[in-house]
Amino acid sequence: MEIIEIKRISIATFILLSAISFAVxxxxxxxxxxxxxxxxxxxxxxxxxxxxxxxxxxxxxxxxxxxxxxxxxxxxxxxxxxxxxxxxxxxxxxxxxxxxxxxxxxxxxxxxxxxxxxxNAKQDVQSLITAVKEGTDARQYAVALSNGGDDLLEAYKQVVKGQMKNNSTPEYLWYNYQTTMERDDRLDLAFDYVLVYGWWNSANHLVHHITYDGKQMEQFQKLFVKVDTLDCDEL
Incomplete structure (x- = not known):
């Protein structure tokens, strides 16, 4: 009986060690x-x-x-x-x-x-219109860029006024605007300005952006059985 019991214990120990080895x-x-x-x-x-x-x-x-x-x-x-x-x-x-x-x-x-x-805006200004949805600020800027002339200059003025609301030196923006309006190439300059600060900024808000708020790393760490912190920078 004792020999049989020892054999049983040995088999059980072997199974346990094998399971641990497999898990590792x-x-x-x-x-x-x-x-x-x-x-x-x-x-x-x-x-x-x-x-x-x-x-x-x-x-x-x-x-x-x-x-x-x-x-x-x-x-x-x-x-x-x-x-x-x-x-x-x-x-x-x-x-x-x-x-x-x-x-x-x-x-x-x-x-x-x-x-x-x-x-490609200057070669195909219509692409600015078709690239954005109707009823958006970006579409309005696109139409102004397409129409040119007074519509473009009015859009330029509105972009500058909008920027002045959140700028620490609004008078500097307005001075640049007035200086530009006195130039012979004001339409070209207004086009470039409205394209970037009006159309692009507005169109970019319509893009499906991803918020990186730490959730991605949180979900990544959940993939692991255990996570050990090795080192951290001092704050």
Whole structure:
């Protein structure tokens, strides 16, 4: 009887050690950081790969700023490249991050369309109208830019007055406006000003922007079994 009992204990111990060994083999670590701290996350390798975690981290930690310098073709290539990169990220398949990926692509596509219209404004001013919805400030500015003449100058005046409300030196803005209005090339200058500070600023508000409020990192940390804080910068 004693021999049988010992064998039972040995088998049970073997099973327990095997289970522990299997669990340890499944759990791996991945190091990441936020604005303040560096962390090591312990994750279940049966659920996610290191590649998926890295791509998911990249998804919400990238600013996605795309320069609009250069030619129209250069602008198109840059946006196409970034959109292609995001579309091919191998992220974790949670509802939250799948939706975030769609939102990032939407933001990039909408911004690219506006930037293309802005860059081509003087060659195809009608594109400024079709790029934005009816009933918006951006559409009104687009119409003024298209009409030119007095409509454009009136829009220029309204943009400057709007800026003066939140500027520490409104008199300086008004002085620049009056100086511009005395120039022979005032229509060209007004066009450039209204395009950027009127049309673009208003159109940009219509874009599907993403609020980065810490929720992305919060959701990312939930992917791990445990997260250890390695180091934090002093505040």
């Amino acid at each position: 083999a499944q759990t791996r670590t991945w190091t990441f950081d936020d604005e303040l701290c560096t962390y090591t996350g312990h994750y279940d390798s049966k659920k996610y790969t290191a590649k998926e975690l890295a791509d998911t981290y990249c998804l919400f930690r990238t600013s996605y700023y795309v320069s609009d310098k250069g030619t129209m073709e250069e602008l198109r290539v840059r946006y196409d490249s970034v959109i292609h990169h995001v579309a091919n990220l191998e992220i974790v398949q949670t509802n939250y991050f799948l939706q975030l990926k769609k939102d990032v692509i939407r933001y990039l596509e909408e911004t690219a369309a506006l930037k293309k219209a802005e860059k």
